[in-house]
Amino acid sequence: MAPMPAQSDTAPKGETGFRNALVLIAAFLALRLLVSWVFPAVIDEAYAIAVSRDWSLSYFDHPPVAFTLARLMAWLTGTESIFIARLPFVIAGAVSGWLVWDITRLAYGRSAAFWALAWYSVAPFFFISAGHFVVPDGPLNLALLATFRLVLPDLLAPRAKLRTGRWLAAGLCFALALASKYQATLFGFSALAFLIASPAHRRLLASPVLWASLAIAMLGLVPTLVWNASHDWISITFQTGRASVGSGTLHPVSFLMIAGSQMAYLLPGTWLVILIASLSGIVWPERTADRLVAWFAIVPPIVFFVIALVSRGSLAHWAMSGFLFGFPLAGRWTANNIDRLRGGILLMFRAACALVPALALIAALQGRYSVAGRIIPDLPADWEFGWELQDWTALAEAWPELGAPPAVIVRNWASGAKAGYALGPAVDVIALSDPRHFRYLETGVPTTAIAVLPSRAGAGDDESKIRSYVKSLKDAGYRPTGTTTVIRQMAGNRTQFELLAIPVEKREPDDVF
Template identity: 35%
Template structure:
């Protein structure tokens, strides 16, 4: 009976995510990962392989690329993350703290919605990080060498690095904890931490090998995001505010108070460990935003906030006698569920029609809708015979269009910023072939751009991306002849 609450929570939330995944199309990043990841590789341009392999494996195992199929591994991993979060909360405080930590994790949109169900590196990252934290708690609690727990921490840390490069920040936080905490500094003179580092390095090893063979492309791309020459002293506040919105402000604020409190000398060692794990992602991305020329995405710091949920769960357990706390939890639950239903209903029935354009710069419906109407239109016109090579002018459109056209069509990206498309389907390998060029830009602009790539271009009638009968986007269609990628 003691396991029943967490069991029911995991089952119920997993079923909700399966329903959400089945009724919404893949987003831009998801479509890109599935399309560009159709060709299996030991390394990838944007991120380490874990998430790419998961979506590729699911598509091949289940024989389909439907959204619910490629999202399934990520939904199941979030179920594992909930169990790990619950267990960490139990070790830090008690079972009630663990349960509320898992509940709060579900209610925070950046975790419960995006990480919990989308094809993104964050799903395997969070599960691996939580596994590493659980093993680390056991290792630091052991009176002997604790080599089994240290090994588990190293393997999970390696899997986290194999998922996303930002895993290095909470891993670095573990080192900072060992250096600053008198109770556990003794571990630095024992073999456990070094075994963990060796195992983590071994798991991560294919990533630097792939980078070395491909001009350090992935490392350079991610490293450039911290580069810049301008100074914006107020930008860290904007970054923290954006992160608060992603987490939910009424979850973020008590988290940050608990984060600060965790550094006190009289704080339990488990609390101090968690806040040291949380500090590098939260602090580093806020500081980098002060000078970086790149836009700092608010979800990048999510691994830091992930570490604070056990502390929040413990606090919620002590606040449940307050009416406003119970009302806030109930209201947040209703808000998240209503949001999921509204989004799913819009994608399935287009019940809002074009009214979203009245309150937003553009209708986001097409971003959460699979562009299968484009595939149907082109097939009906005989433009998608077996072996078709298609192309788009940027990686975002290439992802959405390539996913809609299906694995039977090879998708090229004719852009200097082609990302993984440039490695999976290098344009030079298709020199001289006919290519179906599909673009969301006007025909005049696309025709001018096409002259760089083809000896001749035939402008065909436009195609459309539709939600039912409503036209969301118009697609310029050109048949390019004599493809010459070298120019």
């Protein structure tokens, strides 16, 4: 691990702290690659790979970048291996770490930069999810940080002439962010709030360079808008509906759950420092960088705190694109207090360095190999990870014995993602309800299929569950044509979960069950 810097930013022989940052980035990159090698594809990743087999301008859930990256890796390498699909996202997480360091170095100096990178590296959300999984957050974070870094020198010296090339390049990066995830729009609102709130920067609102860069950025919305316009605005309606205000009733429990989850995603101390430092930077800024960073850090959390208070639809990770810009503030606070609180700070950082990667690796090993079940043979089945966090390799192995029909029928998009990823592009996925982007894939008109229903271990032969599923199949126009097969996903000699496989055929309109 890189040596811990003291408070002083005075470095011998022009040392900038780059080597220490590089060591830290490389160490956590290696850890993420290790976890990525072992961790099975989670539902969102399996979904991204499965639905991106049919290229689209945009997708039901998100703008196109993450899905396109997943498909590009499969096309370049000829495999849908989850490790290969994750590589650009893991690399994006590492480059994002470097940008966090470089932004903080420019704003607050090398000691603060090291600690900003340190807290970013051990934050569970940025280590495990945004810096690892095939989800939109990785490309979003990288693009937002690149946008910010390009214009940062001009924003720190507001009286200087704007460097046109940097601003136009920033527009391209912001376009990439807008093509990654809808939350990128909050970055734009953060920028507007800062420009209005800072008297020294208001003149930029009249700059043609700023508006030219914004015009370039808007190109990132074109694929999403074109696709939505031709699909009844379904994606935008879906996403705004998830965060919509209900009857006006307050939901303090939802608010507290979101706050608690954010603490877990960032580590409690980091979360608290970022929020306090952001508010302080807006109300009592000591330098230009304080107000600048604070506005970008605080707007998304405030928006989603309000949504959490008035709605049950909020998710904790929605605000992470704002907390991302709080790491420079956390780095500055740590650099200012490291001499006074050195023992406690180092204890927390070293504990996080050990625990966060270790827990991620344990989860990965448990998901793939059921390590706990091998160590404790009598471990209750309910303690195992379910079908959501494990690969469905048993389904792929059993498919030829099931007749290898051209389609698999599932309840919803989540089980469809796991089945579709396991079975590959030759098998169409038909979801009975909540299909999300599966509804837009070209599936042909298969007359025979296997209906699959996941179940916890030991519950696959539950007659009531089978009857309920058969009824839903009949309601959708399918009739069973054979006996139900119970497929067991094994790890060693332990059953992890079970899959009910029912052969069905599409009935003719005038058929009667």
